[in-house]
Amino acid sequence: MPDPVNVGLKTQILPAGEAATAAATRTLAGGGLVGFPTETVYGLGADATNAQAVARLYQAKGRPAFNPLIAHVGDLEAACKIARFDALAGRLAEVFWPGPLTLVLPKAEGCPVADLATAGLDTVAIRIPAHPVARDILRAFGGPVVAPSANLSGHVSPTTAAHVQSDLSGRIDLIVDGGRVEVGVESTIVGCFETPLLLRPGGLPREAIERVLGRALAGVPEEAAGEAAAPLAPGMLASHYAPRTPVRLEATSVAPGETLLAFGPLPVAGHETAITVMNLSERGDLAEAAANLFGYLRSLDGKGARGIAVMPVPDHGLGEAINDRLRRAAIGRS
Ligand code: TXA
Numbered sequence: 001m002p003d004p005v006n007v008g009l010k011t012q013i014l015p016a017g018e019a020a021t022a023a024a025t026r027t028l029a030g031g032g033l034v035g036f037p038t039e040t041v042y043g044l045g046a047d048a049t050n051a052q053a054v055a056r057l058y059q060a061k062g063r064p065a066f067n068p069l070i071a072h073v074g075d076l077e078a079a080c081k082i083a084r085f086d087a088l089a090g091r092l093a094e095v096f097w098p099g100p101l102t103l104v105l106p107k108a109e110g111c112p113v114a115d116l117a118t119a120g121l122d123t124v125a126i127r128i129p130a131h132p133v134a135r136d137i138l139r140a141f142g143g144p145v146v147a148p149s150a151n152l153s154g155h156v157s158p159t160t161a162a163h164v165q166s167d168l169s170g171r172i173d174l175i176v177d178g179g180r181v182e183v184g185v186e187s188t189i190v191g192c193f194e195t196p197l198l199l200r201p202g203g204l205p206r207e208a209i210e211r212v213l214g215r216a217l218a219g220v221p222e223e224a225a226g227e228a229a230a231p232l233a234p235g236m237l238a239s240h241y242a243p244r245t246p247v248r249l250e251a252t253s254v255a256p257g258e259t260l261l262a263f264g265p266l267p268v269a270g271h272e273t274a275i276t277v278m279n280l281s282e283r284g285d286l287a288e289a290a291a292n293l294f295g296y297l298r299s300l301d302g303k304g305a306r307g308i309a310v311m312p313v314p315d316h317g318l319g320e321a322i323n324d325r326l327r328r329a330a331i332g333r334s
């Protein structure tokens, strides 16, 4: 059920630029909600220090309140006011920020981020995005901005302003249109605990992080993953990123009434009769595939097909994040 509080707002859409940055800053300062581009996916921003604004954000997304948010900042100085960086976290920040990496760190003393945004944890997720529009807004605003992906909870993440509009129009104040995003999957999340953990594969490949760490990144222990993992990796809700149409993975053929999400060269048995074929990357390029993933899932979801057949995608580099999102899409929504 949509929450009545956020329905019926007039959502303004502005092309990225000085006027949009000024409007975004004003809206955030007034406790409003702003959809804006980052290099990974579009985010839905609210003033991280304003608990009421954060509450509105959860309502607008229809998001379970136990799922904590990422605080976005414009530079390292702002980051250090929020979280404590040990040597390892400092090194990762130095190498990969700005960029598609989120670090989960102990809160700094006097951390201004509202408890509601961190779901009462004593850690905080933080990132400096690389998108010039995001950075302009964050620098102009000055403070931390929490920003989940700008979609209704459980829907596919938005990679264009039109996606944001179709999910959240009437529920948020402003959308800044900065075109199509570059990376296409959400940031990689690393928990900087005693043993660093890969909490979510994402737009920065695991291998790049491991090269800097000089060792392998542990994953979330099996028993801690899933819905019960609220304190450790609460984002790993099983039914995330789900189109409404059933998704069938590792497809080597297309059944009647299905659409095909392809990867690499065709043919796949039955592809000629598929309702629609969209190829994530004909030349088998994982970065191109990541950038196309959510947009193509949205398009195929709109075809009224019986199902979406998805060809296998290799699991290295960005493929790890792509396969993670595809598995979640396949679990479906109950
Ligand atoms: O690329 C991205 O990260 C995008 C753009 C907009 O920046 N944002 C995004 O946010 O994907 P969201 O809210 O969809 O995902 C945030 C993830 C969730 O999985 C959440 O559980 C996890 O971060 N998270 C946040 N705070 C955490 C914490 N203190 N400990 C563990 N996980 C945390």
Ligand code: MG
Pocket (backbone or CB within 6 Å): 148, 149, 157
């Ligand atoms: Mg999301």
